Amino acid sequence: MPRIGWLLRKRAATALGLLGLSAGASALASVSAGCSSEADGPCISDEQFFAEKVWVPILSTKCIGCHNPQGQAAESKLILAGSSEAGFLDKNLATFKSLAGLELGGESYVLLKPTKAIEHGGGQVLASDSAEVEALRAMVERTKEPSSCETDVNASFAGVVMSGPEETLRTASLELAGRLPTEAEEEAVAESGMDALDPILDQMLTEETFYVRLKEIYNDLFLTDRYLNGEEAVDLLRSDAYDPKWYNSLPQDPALVAKYGARDLEDVANKLKSWTNRAVGREPLELIAYIVRNDRSFKEVLTADYTVVSPFSARAYGVTAEFKNDADPDEFVPAKRDPIPLAGVLTSPVFLSRHPTTNTNRNRHRARMVYQFFLGTDILKTAEQPLDQTKITDFNPTMNNAACTVCHAALDPLSGGFHSFDSAGRYEEDDTWYEDMRPPGFGAESVPFSEFPTALSWVAKRVADDPRFALSAVYTMYTGLTGQQPLAAPTNDDPEFNAKFRAYLAQYHAFNTMAHDFADGGYNLKTVVKAIVKSPYFRARNVAQASRGEALTQLGGTRFLGPEQLHRKIWAVMGYPWRPRAFEDDGNRYDFLLRRDAYRMLYGGIDSQDVIQRITEPNGIMANIADRMANEMACIAVPRDLYLPQEERLLFPYVETTFEPRDTNDFDVLPAVEGIKQNIQYLHKRVLGESLELGDPEIERTYKVFLETWEEGKAGMAKPEGEEGRLSRSLPGPCQVHNDYWTREGLPDDEKLTRDENYTVRAWMSVMTYLLSDFRFLYQ
Incomplete structure (x- = not known):
C-alpha cells in the first residue's frame, strides 16, 4: 500500500488549537446576573x-x-x-x-x-x-x-464555542453508552434540539455500557481493581470466618462443565477462581453500579447496611442470596455479611485493604480518603505550609499544637470511626480506641458510647448527610465525563487572581446548583450525569477569540480518550473491536487496549497498583500505538464491510469495489466519483462526527488520499512481474476475508474476499487509516 504518512497529520493547526483547549478569562470572567440592571449597576446575586x-x-x-x-x-x-x-x-x-x-x-x-x-x-x-x-x-x-438576582453562569461563556445538539448527542452517546446515536435519536435531536436530550439520556443511563463506564470512573478513585489478578482479592478474606477458596473443594462432577460453559473440569476450577476473585475485588464498584442502576439514593454508597454479591462471592462469604442465574458471573444481588455492621463501600475488604492503616497511622489514611472521595476535600491542603519541627514542642501535637490540629481536628475523629477494622480490613467487634486521640465522630459530634461497636456506620451516615457529599459526587462525575479536574480557587497573590476567581466562581455556582438538584431529587446520580452533559462544561469545544494578557482556563469538552474509551469507540464506529482474533469460547479475549500485557498501560491506562495516574497527553509511544490501530483496523474492517451486501454495510453504503474514479483514458468517471465522495462524506460523519457539505475542502482532501493511493496502486499492479515496485492483485494476508470474524467459521469460496483487482479496497483502507489517525477520532 502506498505510504500516506505525510497526509496523516492534516489539520495540524486546528488540532493544536483543540489539543490545548482553553478559554480566555474574558470568556469566563463575567458571572453576571440575569436580572434587569439597577440604577447603580448590574443586578448581582x-x-x-x-x-x-x-x-x-x-x-x-x-x-x-x-x-x-x-x-x-x-x-x-x-x-x-x-x-x-x-x-x-x-x-x-x-x-x-x-x-x-x-x-x-x-x-x-x-x-x-x-x-x-x-x-x-x-x-x-x-x-x-x-x-x-x-x-x-x-x-x-x-x-x-x-436580592432576587440570580447568578447567570451561561453569561460566563461568552465567546466560547459550544457543541450543538447533534454533536452533544454523539459525544454523550459514545461517552455513556459506548455506541453511536441511533437514527431515531438523531432525528429527535434534529427536530427538538437540546430539549430532546433528556429522554435519550434516560435510556442511555439504563444501558450496560454506562455501568462499565461508571465503574471505571470510581475505580480511578478507589483503585480497588488492584486485586483482580490471580487470587489477590480472595486472599484478603480471613479463612476462619469465610470459605474464600470454596472452588478448591468442588466435586468432580462432569455436569459442571456444561453449567459453566467450560472445556473440562480443570477449566471449571479456573473459571470459578477467576469469577470469585473478580466479584470480591470489584465489590465496591458493583455496589455503586447496583445503587445507580436501581435508582436508589446515592447516600447508600456509604450508608447501605448490605453489600452486593455474585453467585461466586456469595459462596466465598458464606451468605445466602437468590439469583436468576447462579452461573452468571455478572449478576450481583444485595446481601448482608453478619455480624459485620456494614457501611456501604467503606466496609468492603478490598476498600479497607487498598487504603490500609498501621499502628501509628491509626486509620488516618482511611479517613483522608473518605474526605477526598466523598466530601470533595483534600484534607492535607487545609494546611499547606512547611512545618518547623523545632517548634513542635507539645506532648501530643496532634491534639495540642495548632500547626497539627488544623488537619487532625477534622481527621482524627473520622479515623476513630474505623476503629473496629484492623490493618487487613477484618472486623474486630471488641476493639478499643486510643485514649491519646480525639473520640470517634464527625465534625462537632462524637459517637455515642452505645454506638461505639458500630461507629463506622454512625459516622458514614453523618458524612452522607453533609452538604459536601452531594458536591463531591458532582466533582467525581465531572472529572470522569470531561477529563478535567474542578477548578481550584486561586491564591490571593496570583497575578491573574480576578480573572481566575471569576472563572472559579462560575464553575462553583454551576456545580453547587447541580449538587442541590441532586440532593433535592433523592440523590439519584443519574441527575448529576444528565446535568453535566447538558452543561457548558461538557459542551465547550473551543474559543472564538482568546483575550491576550488574561488568564486562560481549561474547560471540559475535547479530551484525549483513554484506552477503555478508545476501545469502545473503535468497536462502535467500525463494527469490530481491535483484537488479533475473535471471541474465544474460554473467555480469553485479547483486546489490545484492555489488556495490561498489551497496550492498556502503554496507552495511558492504569493498573490500580503501580500505575495509578492516567496519561492524558499522548507521547511518542502512544502516537505509534494509535498509528498501528489505524492501519490494523483499516485492514480488518474495510474488506469485511465491502464484502457484505450493500444494505448491511456500516462503512460503505454508497460504493462497490468496482467504483474506480477514472477510466483507462484517464477521464473522470462521474457517477463513481460522486459515489466515492458521497461515501467519504458519510465516513467523515460516522468516524469523525463531522457534518460536511460535499464541496467542503476536507472532503476534497480525503478524496485526494483515495485518488492518489488508487493511482499509485494501479500503476504498481501494471508493472511487469519482477520489476521493482510491482504490486500484487491480492490483498495482504491479514486483510483477506476467509472466515466469519466472530465465529472463525470458514466462508464458502464464493463469499471470500482475497483479491483487489481494481486497487479500490486498498484505496479505501488508506482513507480509513487517514481518518482513524485524525485527532478528532482519538479525542472526544
Missing part, C-alpha cells in the same frame, strides 16, 4: 456579592488567619472554612448570615468588631470609613433583604 466583595478582599485576607477552627479565634462564633473545602463559600455565607443579625445599638457585630467599635481580640482590622466596611454593610443589608 447575594452569593456573587459575598464572594467578590466580602470573601476575597476581606474575610480571606484579613479574618481567616484567626477565625478558623484552629486559629486564635477558634472559640468565637465566626469560624471560616478555607477554599480547599468543598462548598466553602456557601458555608461561609451561611456563617455570615447567622452573625449579621447580632446587633448592638442597631449596628451589626460584623461591623463593630473589625473596626473595634467594641472589643475585638484581633484589634482594629478595618477603618470605619473604608470601602471594606461599606461592602460589609451592604452584605448585612442583603441578609435582611435578599
Whole structure:
C-alpha cells in the first residue's frame, strides 16, 4: 500500500488549537446576573456579592488567619472554612448570615468588631470609613433583604464555542453508552434540539455500557481493581470466618462443565477462581453500579447496611442470596455479611485493604480518603505550609499544637470511626480506641458510647448527610465525563487572581446548583450525569477569540480518550473491536487496549497498583500505538464491510469495489466519483462526527488520499512481474476475508474476499487509516 504518512497529520493547526483547549478569562470572567440592571449597576446575586466583595478582599485576607477552627479565634462564633473545602463559600455565607443579625445599638457585630467599635481580640482590622466596611454593610443589608438576582453562569461563556445538539448527542452517546446515536435519536435531536436530550439520556443511563463506564470512573478513585489478578482479592478474606477458596473443594462432577460453559473440569476450577476473585475485588464498584442502576439514593454508597454479591462471592462469604442465574458471573444481588455492621463501600475488604492503616497511622489514611472521595476535600491542603519541627514542642501535637490540629481536628475523629477494622480490613467487634486521640465522630459530634461497636456506620451516615457529599459526587462525575479536574480557587497573590476567581466562581455556582438538584431529587446520580452533559462544561469545544494578557482556563469538552474509551469507540464506529482474533469460547479475549500485557498501560491506562495516574497527553509511544490501530483496523474492517451486501454495510453504503474514479483514458468517471465522495462524506460523519457539505475542502482532501493511493496502486499492479515496485492483485494476508470474524467459521469460496483487482479496497483502507489517525477520532 502506498505510504500516506505525510497526509496523516492534516489539520495540524486546528488540532493544536483543540489539543490545548482553553478559554480566555474574558470568556469566563463575567458571572453576571440575569436580572434587569439597577440604577447603580448590574443586578448581582447575594452569593456573587459575598464572594467578590466580602470573601476575597476581606474575610480571606484579613479574618481567616484567626477565625478558623484552629486559629486564635477558634472559640468565637465566626469560624471560616478555607477554599480547599468543598462548598466553602456557601458555608461561609451561611456563617455570615447567622452573625449579621447580632446587633448592638442597631449596628451589626460584623461591623463593630473589625473596626473595634467594641472589643475585638484581633484589634482594629478595618477603618470605619473604608470601602471594606461599606461592602460589609451592604452584605448585612442583603441578609435582611435578599436580592432576587440570580447568578447567570451561561453569561460566563461568552465567546466560547459550544457543541450543538447533534454533536452533544454523539459525544454523550459514545461517552455513556459506548455506541453511536441511533437514527431515531438523531432525528429527535434534529427536530427538538437540546430539549430532546433528556429522554435519550434516560435510556442511555439504563444501558450496560454506562455501568462499565461508571465503574471505571470510581475505580480511578478507589483503585480497588488492584486485586483482580490471580487470587489477590480472595486472599484478603480471613479463612476462619469465610470459605474464600470454596472452588478448591468442588466435586468432580462432569455436569459442571456444561453449567459453566467450560472445556473440562480443570477449566471449571479456573473459571470459578477467576469469577470469585473478580466479584470480591470489584465489590465496591458493583455496589455503586447496583445503587445507580436501581435508582436508589446515592447516600447508600456509604450508608447501605448490605453489600452486593455474585453467585461466586456469595459462596466465598458464606451468605445466602437468590439469583436468576447462579452461573452468571455478572449478576450481583444485595446481601448482608453478619455480624459485620456494614457501611456501604467503606466496609468492603478490598476498600479497607487498598487504603490500609498501621499502628501509628491509626486509620488516618482511611479517613483522608473518605474526605477526598466523598466530601470533595483534600484534607492535607487545609494546611499547606512547611512545618518547623523545632517548634513542635507539645506532648501530643496532634491534639495540642495548632500547626497539627488544623488537619487532625477534622481527621482524627473520622479515623476513630474505623476503629473496629484492623490493618487487613477484618472486623474486630471488641476493639478499643486510643485514649491519646480525639473520640470517634464527625465534625462537632462524637459517637455515642452505645454506638461505639458500630461507629463506622454512625459516622458514614453523618458524612452522607453533609452538604459536601452531594458536591463531591458532582466533582467525581465531572472529572470522569470531561477529563478535567474542578477548578481550584486561586491564591490571593496570583497575578491573574480576578480573572481566575471569576472563572472559579462560575464553575462553583454551576456545580453547587447541580449538587442541590441532586440532593433535592433523592440523590439519584443519574441527575448529576444528565446535568453535566447538558452543561457548558461538557459542551465547550473551543474559543472564538482568546483575550491576550488574561488568564486562560481549561474547560471540559475535547479530551484525549483513554484506552477503555478508545476501545469502545473503535468497536462502535467500525463494527469490530481491535483484537488479533475473535471471541474465544474460554473467555480469553485479547483486546489490545484492555489488556495490561498489551497496550492498556502503554496507552495511558492504569493498573490500580503501580500505575495509578492516567496519561492524558499522548507521547511518542502512544502516537505509534494509535498509528498501528489505524492501519490494523483499516485492514480488518474495510474488506469485511465491502464484502457484505450493500444494505448491511456500516462503512460503505454508497460504493462497490468496482467504483474506480477514472477510466483507462484517464477521464473522470462521474457517477463513481460522486459515489466515492458521497461515501467519504458519510465516513467523515460516522468516524469523525463531522457534518460536511460535499464541496467542503476536507472532503476534497480525503478524496485526494483515495485518488492518489488508487493511482499509485494501479500503476504498481501494471508493472511487469519482477520489476521493482510491482504490486500484487491480492490483498495482504491479514486483510483477506476467509472466515466469519466472530465465529472463525470458514466462508464458502464464493463469499471470500482475497483479491483487489481494481486497487479500490486498498484505496479505501488508506482513507480509513487517514481518518482513524485524525485527532478528532482519538479525542472526544
